[in-house]
Amino acid sequence: MINSNMAEIISQNWQSAIAAVSEACAAAGRRYEEVTIVGVTKYVAPELAWQLSCAGCKILGENRPQSLWEKYEYFKQQTPDANEPACQWHLIGHLQRNKARRTLPMLSCLESLDSLRLAESVSSLAQDLNIELDVLLEVNITQDASKTGLTPQELQQQLPHFMSLPGLRLAGLMAMATLGANGDAARCEFAAVRQLRDTLSAASGLELSKLSMGMSGDFREAIAEGATQVRLGTLLWDRVITHD
Numbered sequence: 001m002i003n004s005n006m007a008e009i010i011s012q013n014w015q016s017a018i019a020a021v022s023e024a025c026a027a028a029g030r031r032y033e034e035v036t037i038v039g040v041t042k043y044v045a046p047e048l049a050w051q052l053s054c055a056g057c058k059i060l061g062e063n064r065p066q067s068l069w070e071k072y073e074y075f076k077q078q079t080p081d082a083n084e085p086a087c088q089w090h091l092i093g094h095l096q097r098n099k100a101r102r103t104l105p106m107l108s109c110l111e112s113l114d115s116l117r118l119a120e121s122v123s124s125l126a127q128d129l130n131i132e133l134d135v136l137l138e139v140n141i142t143q144d145a146s147k148t149g150l151t152p153q154e155l156q157q158q159l160p161h162f163m164s165l166p167g168l169r170l171a172g173l174m175a176m177a178t179l180g181a182n183g184d185a186a187r188c189e190f191a192a193v194r195q196l197r198d199t200l201s202a203a204s205g206l207e208l209s210k211l212s213m214g215m216s217g218d219f220r221e222a223i224a225e226g227a228t229q230v231r232l233g234t235l236l237w238d239r240v241i242t243h244d
């Protein structure tokens with residue numbers, strides 16, 4: 001059960017997040033409208049995710065396909081008009097190819113396209129489903145072996161192949177800073193992602209206008225380096241869940 005107090009806390013957190021992102025935009029000389037907040041719901045049950053959407057956060061991100069399915073179904077039950085879904089869903093974590101068919105129809109954006117093999121599967125499914133899906137290419141900017149994503153070299157080599165796949169709209173890049181990186185280090189990584197985008201864009205003629213980078217601990221640095229989407233989790237669930 002969600003008590004009204006919990007709903008109130010979630011609403012306050014959402015308002016604080018808007019204020020913090022606005023401030024970061026102002027500090028970077030950018031307009032708030034240039035940055036979209038993706039509310040990351042992976043820490044919470046569907047009921048709490050629903051409260052966040054009621055508070056006004058209309059773009060939600062999940063990192064595991066099964067959790068996305070569960071929340072998607074829950075939201076459908078809460079929303080009488082199927083033509084007016086309560087929110088849009090982004091997948092921000094790895095998509096296994098055997099889960100793609102069920103997942104794709106639920107997505108407004110696949111932010112974590114991390115291999116050519118997956119792109120080929122998604123492309124053929126998108127054609128089957130007769131949809132054109134927004135995707136972001138996930139980049140492993142530091143070529144860290146423990147991270148998912150395409151290395152800059154792979155992206156440069158494989159971009160023409162990605163571009164040739166029907167059913168995918170290549171909208172930009174997604175990246176995560178190295179775990180534990182301090183603000184300055186994270187900012188350097190985000191700058192490198194933006195520069196890579198500029199290079200790819202110049203070489204391909206694709207706009208690649210979306211840059212999804214920045215989380216609760218480093219969204220200010222990401223916004224300073226041109227992020228157009230920040231993925232906020234922890235910040236939105238303050239006082240709602242306890243981390244231990």
Ligand SMILES: *Cc1c(COP(=O)(O)O)cnc(C)c1O
Nearest residue numbers: 040063092215216231232233234
């Ligand atoms: C969990 C997660 C986030 C949100 O991180 P917070 O630090 O909780 O804001 C953002 N992006 C991805 C890919 C994630 O898995």
